[in-house]
Amino acid sequence: MVRVPLSPPRGMDDILPDEMPLHRRLVETVRLLFRLYGYLEVETPPVESYELFAVKSGEEILSHMYVFRDAHGRQLALRPEMTAPIARLMAGRLSRSPKPIRLGYVADCYRLDEPQWGRRRRFYHGGFEIFGSREPAADAECLVIFNDFLRRVGVRDYFFKIGHVGVQRAIMSSAGVTGEGQDKILSLLDKGRVEDAEEMLRQHAASGETVYLFGELARHAPGRADETIERVMEKVGGIKQAAKELENLKKIVELASEVIEPSSLIYYPGFARGLSYYTGFIFEAYGEGVDIALGGGGRYDGLVSLIGGPEMPGVGFAIGLTRVMQYLTDRAAVHARPESPLAYVVPLAGEAVSLAFKLATRLREAGVSAELDPSTYTPQEAIKRAERRGARFLFLIGRREVERNTVSVRDLVERIQEEWRIEEIYGRAESLLGRVRVGS
Numbered sequence: 203m204v205r206v207p208l209s210p211p212r213g214m215d216d217i218l219p220d221e222m223p224l225h226r227r228l229v230e231t232v233r234l235l236f237r238l239y240g241y242l243e244v245e246t247p248p249v250e251s252y253e254l255f256a257v258k259s260g261e262e263i264l265s266h267m268y269v270f271r272d273a274h275g276r277q278l279a280l281r282p283e284m285t286a287p288i289a290r291l292m293a294g295r296l297s298r299s300p301k302p303i304r305l306g307y308v309a310d311c312y313r314l315d316e317p318q319w320g321r322r323r324r325f326y327h328g329g330f331e332i333f334g335s336r337e338p339a340a341d342a343e344c345l346v347i348f349n350d351f352l353r354r355v356g357v358r359d360y361f362f363k364i365g366h367v368g369v370q371r372a373i374m375s376s377a378g379v380t381g382e383g384q385d386k387i388l389s390l391l392d393k394g395r396v397e398d399a400e401e402m403l404r405q406h407a408a409s410g411e412t413v414y415l416f417g418e419l420a421r422h423a424p425g426r427a428d429e430t431i432e433r434v435m436e437k438v439g440g441i442k443q444a445a446k447e448l449e450n451l452k453k454i455v456e457l458a459s460e461v462i463e464p465s466s467l468i469y470y471p472g473f474a475r476g477l478s479y480y481t482g483f484i485f486e487a488y489g490e491g492v493d494i495a496l497g498g499g500g501r502y503d504g505l506v507s508l509i510g511g512p513e514m515p516g517v518g519f520a521i522g523l524t525r526v527m528q529y530l531t532d533r534a535a536v537h538a539r540p541e542s543p544l545a546y547v548v549p550l551a552g553e554a555v556s557l558a559f560k561l562a563t564r565l566r567e568a569g570v571s572a573e574l575d576p577s578t579y580t581p582q583e584a585i586k587r588a589e590r591r592g593a594r595f596l597f598l599i600g601r602r603e604v605e606r607n608t609v610s611v612r613d614l615v616e617r618i619q620e621e622w623r624i625e626e627i628y629g630r631a632e633s634l635l636g637r638v639r640v641g642s
């Protein structure tokens with residue numbers, strides 16, 4: 203016999219019945235937000251051509267990608283993120299759609315990260331992307347949606363780490379550093395290697411003054427966005443484009459502050475993100491007590507044209523649903539438990555099975571979830587089994603009920619029992635739904 207491993211590959215997780223309700227709640231919240239904010243949901247394959255990500259995903263992601271060849275020698279990759287596949291749609295089949303267009307997705311992504319808390323090799327992203335608008339309102343909408351999500355799923359103390367790579371890029375451009383050089387320097391900054399970033403800037407023949415300004419920004423203390431932006435403006439104001447980019451950040455923060463508590467918007471002037479396609483506003487969300495982000499995103503105005511589409515601005519973000527799930531579970535903000543049926547139907551004798559079948563069907567038609575135990579039991583045993591499944595109502599059908607064409611209904615919480623005639627089931631099933639709603 204071949205020995206098959208009974209665990210999934212390292213760093214990948216099965217989602218078991220007791221975890222599924224929370225996973226689904228997070229996914230359903232994302233989908234509710236699609237509807238509320240006008241995002242059209244799309245799905246793309248988990249496998250893409252390697253080049254799609256190689257173009258501009260940043261070395262950090264590229265070095266952690268699952269890459270393989272198919273039988274024809276084509277180089278493929280498991281998607282490490284969804285912005286590039288969505289940009290592929292915008293460059294291709296959706297390129298002519300009226301703008302702005304909002305696209306949403308819920309997708310599993312794959313990265314060869316070292317497995318640890320919140321870092322898995324397969325995880326879910328719930329994402330929102332807006333194409334065709336350069337307006338700060340589009341950037342601010344990303345913050346507002348993420349804020350909405352966190353409140354709805356019960357993440358309490360959180361803050362948004364905000365930055366703007368447009369400011370850093372403007373400083374570097376003023377010193378003649380090209381896009382690719384900028385990407386490399388930002389990638390060093392992202393890893394916290396400020397001195398290496400400065401050194402590379404120097405190698406790109408930047409003036410001492412530019413290197414100094416860049417370093418000063420990189421080391422600048424974070425603070426409330428509205429106040430910190432003013433302080434940074436005093437420093438970079440001399441570089442016209444940098445001042446313009448910072449003004450853009452200021453507008454985004456002002457708009458977002460209409461909805462989000464301003465003290466939870468924190469500007470980190472030295473912030474850069476691992477993906478090199480970002481061109482402007484960037485952000486990440488952090489929950490209290492954890493130092494890895496619950497999600498993040500930013501503006502990527504050049505991405506669609508880079509992969510062969512028309513010039514098209516874009517801004518968006520992804521929520522790390524798997525990480526949020528772990529965060530909530532660890533804080534006991536939610537309890538893992540499998541989904542329970544409202545009704546549990548048990549035939550107490552062989553001749554009751556067909557009536558039990560009919561009853562379960564009628565309950566479902568009335569919208570009541572009903573699980574049928576296919577074997578027959580004693581009433582005591584039936585109660586135990588129904589409770590174990592977390593059902594609220596137990597439907598018992600014995601010989602007596604078959605003779606009288608009735609069913610016995612036991613409310614396992616109120617501990618009361620009634621007898622219903624079969625014809626009454628439709629009408630009375632609705633009362634069960636009402637009882638649960640009032641009680642919950």
Ligand code: AMP
Pocket residue numbers: 283313315320321322323324325327476494495496497498499520521522523524525526
């Ligand atoms: P990124 O595309 O790197 O900006 O990722 C966005 C979000 O996805 C992060 O903030 C995390 O919440 C989540 N994420 C990224 N990598 C992983 C991973 N290996 N495991 C679980 N979640 C992840």
